[in-house]
Amino acid sequence: MSAAQSSDQPSQNIYLPKTSESEQLKKIRHTTSHVMAMAVQKLFPGTQVTIGPWIESGFYYDFDSPTPFTEQDLKAIKKEMVKIIKRKLPVIREEVSRAEAQQRIEALQEPYKLEILADLKEPITLYHLGDEWWDLCAGPHVESTAELNPKAIELESVAGAYWRGDETKAQLQRIYGTAWETPEQLAEHKRRKEEALRRDHRKLGKELGLFIFSDLVGPGLPLWTPKGTVLRSQLEDFLKQEQIKRGYLGVTTPHIARVDLFKTSGHWQKYQEDMFPLMSENDADRNSEQGFVMKPMNCPFHIQIYKSELRSYRDLPMRLAEFGTVYRYEQSGELGGLTRVRGFTVDDSHLFVTPDQLDDEFLKVVDLILSVFDKLQLQNFKARLSFRDPASDKYIGSDTAWEKAENAIRRAVEALGMEHFEGIGEAAFYGPKLDFIFQDVLDREWQLGTVQVDYNLPERFDLEFMGEDGNRQRPIMIHRAPFGSLERLIGILIEQYAGVFPLWLAPEQLRLLTVGDDHMPFAHKVAADLQAAGVRVMVDQSGDRLGKKIRNAEKAKIPVMSVIGDQEVEANSLNIRTRAAGELGVISVTEVVERVKGAIANYGDF
Ligand SMILES: [Zn+2]
Ligand SMILES: [Zn+2]
Incomplete structure (x- = not known):
């Protein structure tokens, strides 16, 4: 396991909540939410308020109202809010006893408040x-509504929500709004929101034809089209090559296993909620060792391969790697796009090392992760030391094992001089992690790659190696996934690149656009040459006019396009235009092939 998605934390969120919002903004948003609630209750008598917290970049309130709010209602509510703000009402804190509070709530007739x-x-x-x-x-x-600036406040949308987030409870109306200190901040927020919408990987994934969802297949289960599959395999091949250079060995393991495997690992005890239910041939087997489950993580499988022979210190470090598809039983309400899915592929690896090798191997893994980020042009990230919460019982293993593992991670970040912070309670259930938190062009934070040090699973599976002194010793495991998962990484890359992939990743690298049908035979001949050289090339065969073909190629964000007319056919060359550099003029076909190949090899532009 391991991975952004694979800790036992709810870390598949679209992005991580920012902790950097100022205290003043929190106060502004929270107060604004109360002002909104007051306005709603004034305009819509009989509406009950429930909760109204500040959130990242805004606030919301949940209302139980007889009829749903419309766009028109939002406008009226905002107008009423401005009136309230202009009255400069003081915000007064009062402490009361439970009995007193109860009495006052009963007078208001708002039963939610009682709950x-x-x-x-x-x-x-x-x-x-x-x-x-x-x-x-x-x-x-x-302290007073006078501190709120009506020009820096906006009501944004209405959505359904359930009381206490529970589908069996009352349906409520949630109004989302945003509030800032100045109108300029609000304008910047709106710009970012639009930009986020433009980059939304769900929207772009559809427009660029990368993946689809099918109701019949089910939510959270993306289907990858041929184009999306190119992306996946490019990323896989890239990492596999890096791993070969670093002594990793590929393995392949099944998608299901006896539940007993996961009882031994502790997943069944600590992680069952996230696992698909047990399956078995007959009911008697349910809950017995004969039942099977879908794998939520790959670790126990790799452990079985390690354990299939008695290993010697000479065999270590042993680095087993697999693009392993795992399954998590996420709540269907939480699914959307690629950031939270029910089946995903982890670029997983488990390193079995001697205690002497631990620090060095850990640093090598970090080095691999950093070089992967570099090639993917993901520059802006920080390291989170994800440690256990000592007060929680959701972890396995002894205090000593945890201390050793956490210290190993601390030593590594200190040796590297990496900027880092601690995340208490962010560990996986079997060991602490070093997580890489990536900050994207819109300042949103995403959890990407992760490395974990694990003394616990080797213990639970009784792993051994024959030491130099002839005694059996316990290896330590490192779990690592530079991407986290392919799905999540691709979602993040689509947004970071705004759908404009670098040449080496682009599903379609070059498109040939003919002026007329006469130029088709030449276009097909060139396409065959380029294809033979490994370039992903297409000929636009639509029969559209040239202007439309160009617009379509631009919309499809093809990195390189070439218009073919009489001149190009005569000169056996291509007129090249790239997204990165614009018009490059007429270049011979041989040179185009060489330049595309060079750019791909360097992870650069044409
Ligand atoms: Zn693992
Ligand atoms: Zn409040």
């Missing part, structure tokens, strides 16, 4: 806007 109250500890805090509206809340807020 919220039941979870609160005394003293109960209420926040008032002036003397006409209040809600149960812990704060923090600004």
